[in-house]
Amino acid sequence: MPITLENVGIAVRDLDEAIAFFTDLGLTVLGRDTVSGEWADTAVGLDGNHADIAMLQTPDGRGRLELFQYLHPDAIETEPTRPHEIGMHRVAFSVDDLDEALEIAVRHGCHPLRGVARYGDAYRLTYLRGPSGILVMLAEDLTKGSLPS
Incomplete structure (x- = not known):
């Protein structure tokens, strides 16, 4: 079965701030949207899922980064991941x-x-x-x- 990496998604506390950082490094915003509704609840597995999102792309067109800022439910602040922790890393x-x-x-x-x-x-x-x-x-x-x- 062929498989292709579509994107990496990252929840942020301030979408505009994150977009500014990554676009200054050279990524391009492909689009922005607000997502919510039953389809979003089902896909994410979270009732009342409502978020502003932005899809960014690397200049070579091969890498994409999806940034999202939750509007509902409230985002949960956690300690920043350290380099040796298990899970989503960097x-x-x-x-x-x-x-x-x-x-x-x-x-x-x-x-x-x-x-x-x-x-x-x-x-x-x-x-x-x-x-x-x-x-x-x-x-x-x-x-x-x-x-x-």
Whole structure:
């Protein structure tokens, strides 16, 4: 059976803030909507499901991120996921220039958890906290072009 990843969905506390962060990193908003009704209750398994949603896409058209902000029932705040916890972990993006991506993230108040790491001669990468505490990994492929000094 063929299978294709459709998208990764993430609940956020402020949809506009999350959209601004991810579009500044280079994703494009494909559309926004408000969902509710019996079909949404059935699909999600939650009575009274009512949310504002946005679908974003990576520039290459291969990756999609669905962001949603619950209107009803009230969203439940939880502690941000830590890198070693079981369950939904992070969303990862390849970037052409990690330093530029981090400048964008910092403008949104998002900073690396510890710093920028180098994985041999292959990648420079970092984890940071994005909007609503989302763990975001940014990685620059050092095998594309010349290595930074």
